[in-house]
Amino acid sequence: MRYVIIGAGAVGGVVGGRLAEAGHDVVLVARGAHHDALRDHGLRLRVPEGELALRIPVVDGPAALGALRPDDVLVLAVKTQDTEAAVRAWGPAPVAGGGTAAERLPLVCAQNGVESQRLALRVFRRVYGVCVWLPCTYVEPGVVSAAGTPLTGILHLGRHPHGTDETARLIAADLEKSRFEAPVVPDVARWQYAKLLANLGNAVEALTGPVAGEEAMALLGRVQEEGAAVLRAAGIAYATPEEQRAVRGDKVTLVPLDGVPRGGGSSWQSLARGTGTIESDYLNGEIALLGRLHGVPTPLNELLQHLAGTFARERREPGSMPLEELVRRADEAVAHTG
Known part of the structure; x- marks a missing residue:
C-alpha cells in the first residue's frame, strides 16, 4: 500500500x-x-x-x-x-x-x-x-x-x-x-471521546501557557468535568482513565530533543504559526454543541471556544493571557449561567 x-x-x-x-x-x-x-x-x-x-x-x-x-x-x-x-x-x-x-x-x-x-x-x-x-x-x-x-x-x-x-x-x-x-x-469513537476530554485543555494552554500549578489544574478539571457531564447526558461512552493508562503504560515517554524548543500542543502551535484558525470549534465547541442538544450548560467550554477563536483571528501570541484573567472570566461565565 x-x-x-x-x-x-x-x-x-x-x-x-x-x-x-x-x-x-x-x-x-x-x-x-x-x-x-x-x-x-x-x-x-x-x-x-x-x-x-x-x-x-x-x-x-x-x-x-x-x-x-x-x-x-x-x-x-x-x-x-x-x-x-x-x-x-x-x-x-x-x-x-x-x-x-x-x-x-x-x-x-x-x-x-x-x-x-x-x-x-x-x-x-x-x-x-x-x-x-x-x-x-x-x-x-x-x-x-x-x-x-x-x-x-x-x-x-x-x-x-x-x-x-x-x-x-x-x-x-x-x-x-x-x-x-x-x-x-x-469502538474507536469511545477512545476518541476520551481524547476529546483531554483536548479540552488545549485552549487553556494556547491562551495562558503550560497547564501547571494548582490554579491552572483546577481550571482544567472544571472544564473537563463540564465536558464529562455533557457526554453523560448525551449517553456517549468513552474510555476510562484507567483503560487509557493500562494501554499507554510507559510505552511513550517524552524526552528532550536537541534543537527543539519547548512548546505546546496543537492549538498552541496554530497560534505560534499565526495560521489565523484554531480547532477549538471542534474541541470545546463539540462540548458546547452537545450541551445545547441535551440541555446542559457549558459556560466554560463556550468561553474557551470564543477566546481561542479570537486569539487565532487576531493572531495573538500563544500564552499571552494571564491565567488570573482567564480564571476570572471563567468564574464570571459560570456565575452568569447560574
Whole structure:
C-alpha cells in the first residue's frame, strides 16, 4: 500500500516520516512554505534517536499527483476546520483503472475531535477513525518532531461509525512496523471521546501557557468535568482513565530533543504559526454543541471556544493571557449561567 498523507504537519509529518523510514511507500501533501521546504530539502524529522533527513515525494494537491493508485490509503491529518475542503478536493480525484477516490479508496482520519469522520462519510464510502495519542510539533517549515520513546505514539484505529476490517488490520500492521502501537478496535469513537476530554485543555494552554500549578489544574478539571457531564447526558461512552493508562503504560515517554524548543500542543502551535484558525470549534465547541442538544450548560467550554477563536483571528501570541484573567472570566461565565 502507498500512504498519501494529506496535511504533512505535526501528526501527518511524523506518521508519514516514520512510515517512510520503515520502508513504506509515502507521498506527503503540503502547501506554501512547508511544501517548498519539503520539496527542496526533504523532511527533517527530529526524534529521540536524532534528526532524520527523509526524501519523500511531496505534492500540493491531487492534480499534482495525477491518478491515484488502487492500493493508495489516504491519511487525512489536517486540522478539523480544514477537513471539508480537503475531502471535497480529494474525493473526486481519479483512480487508475476507473472510479474516484471517494468511491474506491479508504480515508483514514488521523485528527483530534470527533467530527471529521462524519464530514468525510458524506463523500467517502470507506472512512476510518484514529484516536491520535502522538506528542508532536510542527512550527518550522520542513521540520516536525516527536519526543516519544520507545514508541512514537499510540493510534487506535477502526471503521467509522464502528467495526473493523482487513484494511484496518493491514494499516495497523504497517504502523506497528513504524514505531507505533496501533490497536484495531470496533469502538474507536469511545477512545476518541476520551481524547476529546483531554483536548479540552488545549485552549487553556494556547491562551495562558503550560497547564501547571494548582490554579491552572483546577481550571482544567472544571472544564473537563463540564465536558464529562455533557457526554453523560448525551449517553456517549468513552474510555476510562484507567483503560487509557493500562494501554499507554510507559510505552511513550517524552524526552528532550536537541534543537527543539519547548512548546505546546496543537492549538498552541496554530497560534505560534499565526495560521489565523484554531480547532477549538471542534474541541470545546463539540462540548458546547452537545450541551445545547441535551440541555446542559457549558459556560466554560463556550468561553474557551470564543477566546481561542479570537486569539487565532487576531493572531495573538500563544500564552499571552494571564491565567488570573482567564480564571476570572471563567468564574464570571459560570456565575452568569447560574
